[in-house]
Structures are given as C-alpha cells and as structure tokens.
Amino acid sequence: MLVPDGAKAGKISKPYGLRGEVNVLLEPEAGNYMEPDRPLFIDLDGQRVPFFVEEVELVSREQAIVKFEFIDSLDEARAVTGCSFYFDPAHISTPVADADDLNSVVGYLAFDKNMGELGKVSAFIPHSMNPVFIIDYKGKELMVPAVHDFIDQIDSQSQIVHLILPDGLTSL
Secondary structure, eight states: OOEEEEEEOEEEEEETTTTTTEEEEOTTTGGGOOOOSEEEEEEEEEEEEEEEEEEEEEEEEEEEEEEEEOOOHHHHHHHTTEEEEEOOGGGSBBBOOHHHHHHHHHHHOOETTTTTEEEEEEHHHHHEEEEOEEEEEETTEEEEOEEEEEEEEEEEEEEEEEEEOOOOOGGG
C-alpha cells in the first residue's frame, strides 16, 4: 500500500524484548500522536505498509517502546529495525498556512460562524503537527486548532479571523 506524504513519526532503532516490541526514536512531538489501535506506516523497501499499534510506552519525548500488530518475535522485530515510520495522513491536521502567516493574526478578533464574536487571538503556537490559536474567550484561554477545516477566512484589512468551529469546542 503506497501512502502519500504522511508526516514522519520516527525510526525503529532496535528490538526490545522477545515479543516483537521495538525501541523507536521519535520526531519532535510525535509521541503526542501515538495511540493504540491507530496505524503507523513502516517504510519497507520503499513501500509504506500499515501496522496497527497494539501498545505504546513513552520512555521520553524522543523515545518509545512500541508493540506492532503482527510483529510477534525477535526476528520479526529485527526485520523492521532501521526503518522509518509515518503517521496516517488522514489523522494529521493540516495547517491552513505557514507559521509566519498564522503568527500575523495574533491580535485579530476571532468570529465563529455560529457563535459570533469569540474574542482576540492572544497567541499562535506553531506545533508542527497541530498548530493552535489561543483565543481570549470569556476570560479563559480557548485553544483552537489552526487547520483548514476550522478557518473560513482571514481578513487582514479588518483584522478578523472567521472560524467554523465544531459544536462543543468552546465548552471544553
């Protein structure tokens, strides 16, 4: 199965134990997105092959122990040692623009299509996998993912960010 441009999650560094677990070196922030029952795509001979994560134990921000489905022995773990692995592109949020463009909206008013005025954008956090706006909303900080699905329009002239937020996001 060939997968288009998934975000690189890390590299398998060595086997760990006898049940097929592997020690992996993670890309920055990748540990935040590693979850059981979600596929990672291991690059095997130029093809990205999906393997579901059975277990994941974060050792540090840069390292984890992972048990993949169907990798059940030391020999099978050795076969994938040195391979890079990637997230499923469907599970990665896509930024609407690059970080420099989105950073320029700090200070803009944020409006939601259904709720109206939310407040001012007080900060932009350019996380590589999930950039977020911080909006001063009713005296609290509201974190809104800065992705295509939520940003309807950025009006630089009026200094307004028009958003279409899912129901319930403002009540979290």
